Amino acid sequence: MIRGVRGATTVAENNDVEIIKATDELVKEMISKNHIAATDVAQVLISVTNDLDAVFPAAALRKIEGWSFVPVMCMQEIPVPNSLRKCIRVMMTVNTSIPQENINHIYLGNAVSLRPDLKAE
Template sequence: MIRGIRGATTVLQNEADQIIEHTRALVEEMAMKNQINPDDIASVLISVTSDITASFPAKALRLLDGWTYVPVMCMQEIDVPGSLEKCIRVMITVNTTIEQKEIQHIYHHGAKVLRPDLLR
């Protein structure tokens, strides 16, 4: 079965090191909690708010063992007035046997406000 696994994080500063580190930590936890094998990933979509421009967050995935060939794409999030600032959102599409209700969506830092109903 193909499932989508959501995650999001925020950064305090528009700095490349922080963007990469927060994205790496988020994706590592998403993979661990959902038992993701990189070979089972169809693709990863990463969106950022318009105030994140210092680096492509996708670079973080290239630091992870086994993720070299995982297709990744970055894009800009819709700029909705009043929305969460400095936010990085990740959607991993993966082949898994985990049931939809058992998927663990991961939210770090300020992004925890986006889906408090999904936090465990």
């Protein structure tokens, strides 16, 4: 079955070190909590708010062993007024036998405010 696994995090500053570190932490947590193997991933979409442009967050995935062939695309989030700033969002499309209601969507940093109803266990 194909499932979407969501995640989001925030950074304090628009710099390459912080963006890569936060993306790495988020993606590794998504992988761990959902038992995801790179070979089961169809694609990863990463969006950032328009105040983050220091680096492509996809670079974090390229550093994870076994993930070099996973298709990853970065894009800019819609700049909705009063939305969460300095936010990185990830949508992973994976093949998994986990039922949709048991997928662990991961929200870190200030991004926990986006979906308090989907807190990981």
